[in-house]
Amino acid sequence: MSTWQTRLLHSQTRIPQGYRSLATPVYRGSTTLFANAASVTDDWDQERAGYTYGLYGTPTSLELAARICELESGRHTILTPGGQSAISLVDFALLKAGDHILVPQSVYRPNRQLTTSLLARFGVTATFYDPTIGAEIGDLFNEKTRLVWTESPGSVTMEVQDLPAIVEAAHKRDALVALDNTWSAGVLLDAFAHGVDVTMQAITKYIGGHSDVLLGSVTVRDEALYRRLGDARQVIGAAVSPDDCSLALRGLQTLAVRLDTIERSALAIANWLDERPEVERVLHPALPSCPGHEFYTRDFLGSSGVFSIVLRPGPTREAVAAFVDALRFFEIGYSWGGTTSLAVAYTIGRASGRPAYGHRLVRFSVGLESTSDLIGDLEKAFSKLEV
Numbered sequence: 001m002s003t004w005q006t007r008l009l010h011s012q013t014r015i016p017q018g019y020r021s022l023a024t025p026v027y028r029g030s031t032t033l034f035a036n037a038a039s040v041t042d043d044w045d046q047e048r049a050g051y052t053y054g055l056y057g058t059p060t061s062l063e064l065a066a067r068i069c070e071l072e073s074g075r076h077t078i079l080t081p082g083g084q085s086a087i088s089l090v091d092f093a094l095l096k097a098g099d100h101i102l103v104p105q106s107v108y109r110p111n112r113q114l115t116t117s118l119l120a121r122f123g124v125t126a127t128f129y130d131p132t133i134g135a136e137i138g139d140l141f142n143e144k145t146r147l148v149w150t151e152s153p154g155s156v157t158m159e160v161q162d163l164p165a166i167v168e169a170a171h172k173r174d175a176l177v178a179l180d181n182t183w184s185a186g187v188l189l190d191a192f193a194h195g196v197d198v199t200m201q202a203i204t205k206y207i208g209g210h211s212d213v214l215l216g217s218v219t220v221r222d223e224a225l226y227r228r229l230g231d232a233r234q235v236i237g238a239a240v241s242p243d244d245c246s247l248a249l250r251g252l253q254t255l256a257v258r259l260d261t262i263e264r265s266a267l268a269i270a271n272w273l274d275e276r277p278e279v280e281r282v283l284h285p286a287l288p289s290c291p292g293h294e295f296y297t298r299d300f301l302g303s304s305g306v307f308s309i310v311l312r313p314g315p316t317r318e319a320v321a322a323f324v325d326a327l328r329f330f331e332i333g334y335s336w337g338g339t340t341s342l343a344v345a346y347t348i349g350r351a352s353g354r355p356a357y358g359h360r361l362v363r364f365s366v367g368l369e370s371t372s373d374l375i376g377d378l379e380k381a382f383s384k385l386e387v
């Protein structure tokens with residue numbers, strides 16, 4: 001018998017096996033044990049090599065990755081510590097100095113910042129394109145163009161893109177297409193059916209669903225792309241927490257009912273806003289007033305709860321801020337897709353390359369409060385809006 005100090009670490013205890021919980025267990029671990037000295041390997045592909053190191057995934061994170069992969073009809077999914085790190089993994093895995101990429105003007109702002117900062121420093125050049133460009137994107141390629149980013153609808157200004165036309169133009173020139181599919185939660189737009197090569201989403205948003213977790217995913221069908229992404233993830237070293245994955249696995253169980261309620265509520269609110277005299281335009285993909293609405297109707301299976309409005313000219317920037325402040329149930333904050341409704345005012349200047357909505361844009365994320373309370377909240381805030 002060893003000493004009690006050693007028994008703390010090498011115990012002889014045995015517990016009954018075969019506990020079948022409905023919940024995926026949380027496996028914490030950096031080290032995972034090899035059967036013998038000869039089987040030690042640092043292969044990151046644990047689907048192939050068995051478990052080698054916690055950085056490349058635990059049973060908890062591989063379960064979440066596999067579930068997301070199944071939902072998106074992919075072949076492989078790699079999890080990342082957030083949506084933005086999913087974006088940077090795609091760029092670092094697929095690009096090299098001298099390459100050129102195409103990025104929509106309406107892209108999620110940190111994606112734009114990555115493009116103009118680190119990617120530029122590492123010798124990757126970029127052209128920002130009008131998200132509504134469609135097949136004419138062909139004119140923007142040069143012989144160095146390797147990747148086209150898409151995001152549909154775009155962040156804040158909500159343009160829905162003609163994905164098949166962009167994919168066709170890119171593939172004709174041997175360039176890859178990556179889609180930020182966060183708005184659709186990976187389920188309301190079938191990225192691979194529309195020809196996209198790489199799809200990513202912020203699990204932080206609808207799959208997490210409760211504003212308490214940061215995670216991202218990158219999904220592909222192509223084996224060679226999977227190898228490039230896995231090789232890059234190994235050296236970047238971005239690991240995910242099994243506890244966060246456990247929260248996301250819980251989120252998946254209620255995703256359908258949350259999305260369904262949120263879709264109906266957001267549509268009712270968007271249609272109500274469309275009738276308001278203070279509102280010039282509702283930028284909700286399911287409404288004809290949204291740029292690219294015809295592509296939404298053609299390609300999407302439904303809508304989620306994030307949309308924007310453009311107010312009629314009149315209110316100052318301060319008045320728009322006061323309108324947002326006057327809302328009681330819409331809280332103010334980033335990272336939508338949770339249970340609580342959010343509102344954020346944005347200023348979209350001409351220099352952004354987007355429609356110059358100025359300071360008149362407010363973006364909403366509709367949560368799970370009752371629709372009538374949210375409409376009542378908006379009605380009260382409009383009654384105080386100074387024009």
Ligand SMILES: *Cc1c(COP(=O)(O)O)cnc(C)c1O
Nearest residue numbers: 082083084085108182202204215
């Ligand atoms: C929030 C968001 C991201 C980034 O996700 P994080 O988990 O916050 O890093 C990426 N793309 C879109 C469209 C988003 O809304």
